[in-house]
Amino acid sequence: MSRTSYHRLIMDVVSFIVVLLNLIAIHVYFRQDANQAFIGNARSLKFGVSAAIDTIRANESLRETEALISNGNRFKLCFYSPSNSSRRYLGIMYNVPVMTVVWVANRNKPLSDLSGTFQISSDGNLVILDGRKEIMWSTNISSSVTNSSAVLLDTGNLVLQDNSNGAYVWESFQHASDSWLEKMKIVTDLITDEKNMLTSWTSPDDPAPGSFTVTLEPLDVPQSFVRKNGSPYWRTGPWNGQKYTGVPSMSSQYRYGVKVFSDTPGTLYQTLILSNSSVLLYVLLNSSGSLEQKVWSDDNKRWDVTWSSTSNECDMYGKCGPFGSCDAQDRPICSCLRGFEPRSKDEWDAGNWTSGCSRKTRLQCEQNNFVGKQDEFLKVEGMKLPDHFIFSGLSEEECRDVCLINCSCIAYAYPPGIGCLQWTQNLTDTQKLAYGGDGLHIRLTHSEIAEKKQYHKAIIVTAVVLGFILVTICVYFLLKYLCYRGYSEESTLKHDEHGVKLEELSTFRFMILSNATENFNRAKKLGQGGFGLVYKGRLPNGVEIAVKRLARSSNQGVEEFMNEVEVISRLQHRNLVRLLGCCVESEEKMLVYEYMPNGSLDAYLFGSHMHKLLSWKTRKVIIEGICRGLLYLHRDSRLKIIHRDLKASNILLDEAFIPKISDFGMARIFGGKDDQANTTRVVGTFGYMPPEYALRGIFSEKSDVYSFGVLLLEIVSGKRNSSFDDQQLSLTAYTWKLWNEGKIVNLMDVDIFDSGTEDDIVRYANVGLLCVQETAADRPNMSTVLSMLSSEILELPRPKQPAFHGMHGSQSTGSSTKCSVNNVSISIVEGR
The missing domain is CATH 1.10.510.10 (Transferase(Phosphotransferase) domain 1)
Structure with missing residues (x-):
């Protein structure tokens, strides 16, 4: 065999081995891609290093089998296929065992094969190219940057930065997908008419833009909306500077929350706040239109939904129609506001409430030459305030007076942190909240107010008469009981049978604590101590408490109970739990503490x-x-x-x-x-x-x-x-x-x-x-x-x-x- 033939044989063998290795690599890749396991351990093959890489420069590209990993190993950027689909997308996802995509680049133009690349084009844009080098997606920035690089940050933000000055010329956070991450801003700019909003996927397996969006309405008093094809689907209620008043579970003191602010006229921002950045948490607008707050559980290796915008039927926008009020705790859930009746009784009785309610009696201000007492306002407490309000910087008294002299003003409210709100249109999306909420003053005729007052007066008179009779009977039997037992209730409260004096400690009535804990409802249980159960409660003045109740049927723990009363009632220190009082009635013994959230x-x-x-x-x-x-x-x-x-x-x-x-x-x-x-x-x-x-x-x-x-x-x-x-x-x-x-x-x-x-x-x-x-x-x-x-x-x-x-x-x-x-x-x- 000639030397030339020998060399050609060696080259053919080498070429065969290279092809074979490529086939093996592709086979392994497909197996890993099917299990979504390759993403968690992805390394840049092109750059030839073993450490995770978070940056692409002008002369580099990201291919199908490669991934960018953020510096803190929290996020990754790579090509992927949704479940039950062969289409390929470039997405940012959490670096956890469960594939969790939070941003997709080519939502509208998926790749059909494994030939896609991601790189910086000659004009400085980030682009996705298919196998024929056609652009499937681009950042479309107008100004060219010659020296730039793309970096995946540990916040999940993909940024294109100008290396000459470090400035960001484009970032994925300003082009949100369906997921809201910490430090990402939902924005509405009235000056430029631009919005950064969440847009749902079409389905769980199709990241194409769906029917639902999350927007921020930059009125004088902001609200956040989920809209379906542009129409309201869910609403937060007005922002009072700390929380959205229509979302009772939201509070500025919660570990997770939102912040709404404006640093320039005509522009409003909404951002997600985490008190502990080590927690993996994000908010998802799912394809069904529900906002879900999700927290990663290391123990269970899954995402737990800790809050949902549509937890009950009343969360749907305008569920009960105009002038209807929705109460998830009531049956049926819809009722008409005071002074209104169903517009269509047949539809209402059939459970179709969309037509809402209409006023029973014309307002007195609408009647020409009317002589008599003017309209008045009826206050309804604990409400999610309706939509379409008008804000004015009036005092509470001025707010009422201005609304009263304007016949088109049908309601007003003065929520803390907001001020005067007035309504001249239908009262839509009104809801009775389980807790929290604001007072809504509804305009009614004087006769309706008087009728309600007479009704209440009759109830009060009847209750007083029945109460007097009941008290008389109770006093009679109580006196007989006390004479028989030989001691008074006062002595029971002042001196316990074990000799501990309670004069210096506040005492609570049993019924007060029973009502505060909803009759010691098991759902209110906080835990179990050595002598009984501990319940969460709320006093009539709104103060939250923890009630420690000694089991009535057991003698165990009585000594410990009285010892705790004697010891802690004399102590005051910021690192000791504060004892607010106790209850000692008959066989009941309870301690009342400040509630620790x-x-x-x-x-x-x-x-x-x-x-x-x-x-x-x-x-x-x-x-x-x-x-x-x-x-x-x-x-x-x-x-x-x-x-x-x-x-x-x-x-x-x-x-x-x-x-x-x-x-x-x-x-x-x-x-x-x-x-x-x-x-x-x-x-x-x-x-x-x-x-x-x-x-x-x-x-x-x-x-x-x-x-x-x-x-x-x-x-x-x-x-x-x-x-x-x-x-x-x-x-x-x-x-x-x-x-x-x-x-x-x-x-x-x-x-x-x-x-x-x-x-x-x-x-x-x-x-x-x-x-x-x-x-x-x-x-x-x-x-x-x-x-x-x-x-x-x-x-x-x-x-x-x-x-x-x-x-x-x-x-x-x-x-x-x-x-x-x-x-x-x-x-x-x-x-x-």
């Missing part, structure tokens, strides 16, 4: 994706707040109090995640100069008990220091001490092991770990180990602990071996006591 600390730390809401900064605030609360109990209050049951479930969090120590049923007051005491009744929760207390019943302020040390290590690690399982070590022993190996930074909760916090982790772990030392005398007091945490003491002593080192659970060598872990708020162990 964020619940207990253990709900965030253990077994929930919510632990990501606790950043290291927040955890430091919680740790130092608990420390200050204990310092107050031990040293700064007029009483010296040992809590004896400090644990994560007994730490409550307010709306700003400020910690409040709760559950003082096990607490003990020290008198005089006493430093420690002994008990034959060991109470508390194993895993948080120091050895001298669990084994010998000796407790002191160092008992709380030990519990605080365990709690500190739980907050740092995000792991529960009692359920920790690493080679049969407890959390304290595991921490000791890491300390001795010089790997203490591994203790940190991995989901919030940041290399910049390493010094903090070492310091806090050191303090935690000092607090759980076996000998009580070796543990620092809370004053010293606070100085250590705040770095007032720079050089920390080396900790000694912690108590229960090397033991698992709650079993102790040399002790015959057996017990189990109990995570309710009170657990009691009788000593042998």
Whole structure:
């Protein structure tokens, strides 16, 4: 064989191998694309590097098998096909196991094969080219930029920037798809008549623009609309500076919300706010026209819908027609406003309410030469205000007077934060809200108002007469009962049968608390303590409360109940839960606390994706707040109090995640100069008990220091001490092991770990180990602990071996006591 033939044979073999490898690559690609798995691990093949790349430059392109990954690994940009479709689109999506597309470039022009490329064209535009190099999509910027690059930011925003000055000449956030991300602005500009709005997909598998849009109406008082083919489909109600008044679940104090603002005349912006950017959250306008707030759950590997704009029938725009009011709690859901009746009774009775209602009686101002009393206004409370209002900067009194003298003004309102709103058209999309809402003043004739007043008067008179008869009967039997029992209700409220005086503590009537909790509805249950259930309630003045109710059928917990009344009623500190009062009526015993909207600390730390809401900064605030609360109990209050049951479930969090120590049923007051005491009744929760207390019943302020040390290590690690399982070590022993190996930074909760916090982790772990030392005398007091945490003491002593080192659970060598872990708020162990 000649040398030339030999070389040709070698080249043919090489070419065959290259073709074979390409076929294998395409086969693997199709398998991965079918499972949507290749996207999560996509790397740029063209650039020949192993690290994720977030930028395309002028001489580079993105092909079908390649992806851009944002710098923080949160988003990716790549070609993809929707389910049940072979069409190819370029999309931005979350970098999670479930394909979640939040922006699509070529919505109207999908590719038909795998030949697409994404690049910067010669005129500086971003373009998508098909296999024939025809432009399927372009950014269409008019000004040419010669030196530019495209970057996928970790916010999910794809930007085209001028490399000469770093300015953005185009960004995907200004051309929204169907998803609303943090820092993305929904915009309406009256000057340029331009809008940035959400547009739904045609169907879940077709990203082409659908029928629904989300727009911001830049009136003097903004509203946000979902529109279907241009017509209103859902409405937020007016913005009052903090929230949309027609969305009762919205509040400026919620962890997630919106902000509406204007920085230039004629332009209005609406942006999404996240208090914790580590949480994956976005708002989707789905193909059915519903806005959905979705939060990623790491535990379940799925998106949880935490809010929907169409949770009930009344959320649909104009459900009950003009002058109709919708109430999802009522049946039927539609009724006419006072002074109005169904326009078509047959349609109304058949459940077709679209024709709405009409006025029963002509307004007096509409009647020529009418002599008599003028029209008046009837106030209806708790309403989602109707659409088509007119804003004017009048005072509340002026608002009423101006509306009264204008016969075309049929209603007015004066909601807080907004001011005077008036209506001259039909009252459309009016809704009775389950909570919240505003007062709507509806114009009626004097006779209708008088008729209503007479009706109410008759009801009041009848109620008074029946009430008088009922009270007389009740008083008669009550007097007989009191004479028989030999004591009065006043003595019951002033002195409990256990000897605790209640004069200095506010007392609540049982019926007040029963009404506040909707008769102790199970839906109002917040949790369960050692002696009964805890319910959420709302007092008549609107104050939210937590009600702790002792089980009537049980004698357990009575001593703890009275102990908590005696202890906490004398304490006032920002890191202690505030006791508002109690109820002691007959067999009922209840404690009333301030309501903590964020619940207990253990709900965030253990077994929930919510632990990501606790950043290291927040955890430091919680740790130092608990420390200050204990310092107050031990040293700064007029009483010296040992809590004896400090644990994560007994730490409550307010709306700003400020910690409040709760559950003082096990607490003990020290008198005089006493430093420690002994008990034959060991109470508390194993895993948080120091050895001298669990084994010998000796407790002191160092008992709380030990519990605080365990709690500190739980907050740092995000792991529960009692359920920790690493080679049969407890959390304290595991921490000791890491300390001795010089790997203490591994203790940190991995989901919030940041290399910049390493010094903090070492310091806090050191303090935690000092607090759980076996000998009580070796543990620092809370004053010293606070100085250590705040770095007032720079050089920390080396900790000694912690108590229960090397033991698992709650079993102790040399002790015959057996017990189990109990995570309710009170657990009691009788000593042998």
